[in-house]
Amino acid sequence: MSEFPKIAPIGLTGIVVTFAGAMSDRANMAAIAFRATLDAEDWPEISETSSTLVSTFLAVDLVDTPFEDLHARLIALLASKDWYSAALPSGRKLWTLPTCFGTKRAPQLEEAAQAAGLTAKQALTSLANSRPRVITLGYAPGQPYLGPLDPEWNIPRQSELTPQVPAGALVVAIQQFVLFTAPMPTGWRHVGQTAFLPFDAHRDTPVLLTPGDEIRFAPIEEAELTALEATDSLGGATWEALP
């Protein structure tokens, strides 16, 4: 019997149901589907839920609610169907985001290419032709983890944090992108720069991306990026409905 799905307490404040030991599309979809079911079940002990790359998180006060009580009920719910064959939600979007790869605006393209065993030009082509999916929002409000990228992009994080990359930065590691919504320190390599903010509290819709959406990063020159940055927090983003 597989060790997954695995149910474990996290501190005294929640429970994590993990569907795989490494990122996989199937585990990601299972986590999203299981979360939707838990939300529909509406157990009073659960104050909120979320899904991460391969897990569903349940906020539970484990001081008042013994872990063992929920553990038994979660096992029963998990056994009720095959969570690994869940479909992606409907209403997904394909976004096109103008992106400046490399240059002084995204200074780690060459370093990342080297880690992936590519030339800088090959790296740019590979990343610009990718169409990664929003697999989860996290790390900062509305901020997407995107993947999976081609296998050569399974590169490790840096051992030291970069003290700060700007908002709109596209960073890469472990076959994924993150598109930063605010200036942040990061262990991932900064390969692209957009003028798009995934979260803007002053925008009508602060959070624009939803798990399941797909994104194309269309290459632009530095000057074009500068011009887009002078407009608004959409940064020239457009979208079409996915079938």
Added chain:
Amino acid sequence: MTHALIVHSAGPAVSLQDLGRTGTIAQGLTRGGAMDRLALHEGAALLERPVTAAIEMVGFGGVFETTQDTRIALTGAPMQAHVDGASLTWNASHLLPVGAKLTIGGVTKGAIGYLHIGTGFDVPLVMGSQSAHLAAKLGTILSAGDKIPLRPDPGIRTGWHLPTSDRMDGGAIHITRSIQTDIFGENTLERFLQTSFSRDARANRQGIRLTPDGEGFAAAGGLSVVSEIIAPGDIQITGDGAPYVLMCESQTTGGYPRIATVIPSDLPRVAQAPLNAPINITLLDRADAIALEQRARAHIKALPSLCQPLVRDPAQMQDLLSHTLISGVINAHANPFEGDHP
């Protein structure tokens, strides 16, 4: 007319903080709120009202004034505090007369002080909270010229204090195992528990770094673990081997492995540890951690009964002066609930 707290000057990290947000983790927004949640409960007990937002002051306070006589309470890390030259007792409630300048300087112990006002601030909720979430750029730090509207305050009691807390010097921190403890291996965990730490200079509302007195720590394959949900208090090991205790404004998820989780009721002690304060870590099993947490919750419930009137020590004439000032004005407030409380 709406009354307000006027900020004449403010230290570098002064912001409005309540207990933070719930229900926003799925959107990638952590709870945020006060770094020292116990200090909010202490302020609420001193002012005899529910917990509401307070001014959080990291390291240094500022100069404040109100446009009407206003009850205040000072909790968390003790700071030098004066009203028009008269010193104020910390961990106590006072009356701030209209027009008087409240000057709050640097911490004398601990790291983060709190200024509570009457029944709180008349500020709209954003995503369910009045807190500035600085990492998420929701709200901002406070600065000179800010005027924060106040709610009407029916309360009257001032001049009461709470016993001094022992959480301002670092010390013993209790942890439980996390979902990633096992990938460090028992030897590394054992060495972690035997290591003495001190609070590093690198600390903010996202996390507080601890400096080990020996080598750093690493998990096998630790730099490529799958990004996973973060619980407040998770102790993350970054690439250089030093642990960070993740605090209220951390990310919702993170890919650096976490060796353990600090229990919630010890997070105020972590938040208040001053620079270089010693931190010693003890691993608890679940049952013992729950017992400690229950004790901490009982303490919060008991706070109102621990409040005592300030002793009027004639040797502290300045203090006496401020109390006299207080009793002269509080009668101006009508309290429809006076005598109604147990």
